[in-house]
Amino acid sequence: MARTATRQRVVVSTIGAWFFGFLIFFPILWMVLASFKTELEAFAIPPSFLFFHWTAENYATVQERSDYVLHAMNSIIIAGGSTLIALLIAIPAAWSMAFSPTKRAKDILLWMLSTKMMPPVGVLVPIYLIYKSFGLLDSRIGLVFILCLGNLPIVIWMLFTYFKEIPRDILEAARMDGATIGRELIYVLTPMAIPGLASTMLLNLILAWNEAFWTLNLSTSNAAPLTTFIASYSSPEGLFWAKLSAASTLAIAPILVLGWFSQKQLVRGLTFGAVK
């Protein structure tokens, strides 16, 4: 009896979970399907779900029409650059707070997080004007800088929570054995810190890749990353559904894959370990 009840339960929850999973995923699936249709079929009523003439030409057109490669490069440079610089600044800071904590470390951490509470729109005007006078509008370096600062508090928090978990006994043991600080860093600390570093990097790549407020307001063409590039399809003349879908698919594919790989760390990173 119990066995059939369990089996029934598995069947019911499996059907339920797949149904809702499919429902939630559907807009993305629909977009990917539309990207392989002709414009006529993408627009057709009743819509065709699988039995249409599959074509990859939209992907070629996207590049021809608006230089997708340039915007993808911008996205890579801006997201990658801001993440790398943020890590370079955050690693020493988080390391020092985790391993030689002063009484003020907690206050400093909370203060850092509070800068994230400041709505970007509250400081849009001065940033815009500063950028304008320094010629940083629509420049990659300007966007790298602003995204780096915007994400810095989160990077420091994440690294701090990871570093905090490295057992200090091991470090002490290494020191007893006569390891210098340099060797200790390279052979003991780094290997243990790598998972934390990797997931911090992933999360920040995702945040920076999808960041839209600053990129929409501070870039127009030259430095425009994919977020801005996709937004240009919102104008009426840009309304080609199949091409829009192809461009969108290209824009989200890399980050979707990264996100899937890092889902576990994502929970920890976003909640600072408050939810395990």
Added chain:
Amino acid sequence: MATRQTQLLARTLLTPAVGLLFIWMIVPLALTIYFSTLHYSLLDPGSEAFVGLENFRYFLTDPAFLASLQNTLVLVGSVLALTVLLGVPLALLLDQPVIGLNIVRLMVIAPFFVMPTVSALVWKNLLMHPVSGLFAWIASLFGLTPIDWFTDAPLLAVILIVSWQWLPFATLILLTAMQSLDEEQKEAAEMDGASAVSTFIYITLPHLARPVTVVILIETIFLLTVFAEIYVTTGGGPGLSTTNIAFLIYSQALIQYDVGTASAGGLVAVVIANVVAFFLVRIVGRNLEA
């Protein structure tokens, strides 16, 4: 001696981060405060003049402000309610034995990684389009008149799009929390003859209090400043029906070029965010320390 050395080292390592964040916090904020007291229009260069609190009076008495404040609250409140109320049962479902759970979980969390400009455009064009959108086709299958979402229910449309993006986040956090729930406790309850419903009410639900507050805290920070979805779909319209505070300030600054009023509005936004954060941190703080 060694400790003084390490302390010095620690301080040196901390300085760049603290310094940069301090500049990042203080310079734009000081400039915003300064601009907010000026008559400062980019269309009228050279006419800057000190006007005291005039910009604040203008911004706060503008009917657009009240409308956008209301839209902001409705947007944040609805999305929070939708994501938490749907997230709990969804997480509960994914916590059951499910065949192919990994694939289902990937499908469920996918929307969270879609950039806001993409999800806004896909929903607007491919799904909610009043003639060729999928929703219109489904409505016509049932003999209903398709809804012209962005004309007839623009704010609801924005709420649906934003909720779709944030439901995965709520689900993921809640699911992670559920999986950390002590299995033995559940089994013991089952042995004692507790029904599934009472197990849920007396064991699972209290366990979720903490992750729910975390979800509310983090979502609120991001939802107060929803921008790209509105920018791409409605541009704040029709009228003011989808203008939130973030979008209102953006339009003052970069569409009407009124830097003074936009700065005053920016400070109002900072104040609102801080009031909300103050209450949130108190509530969450109570929950996190327990």
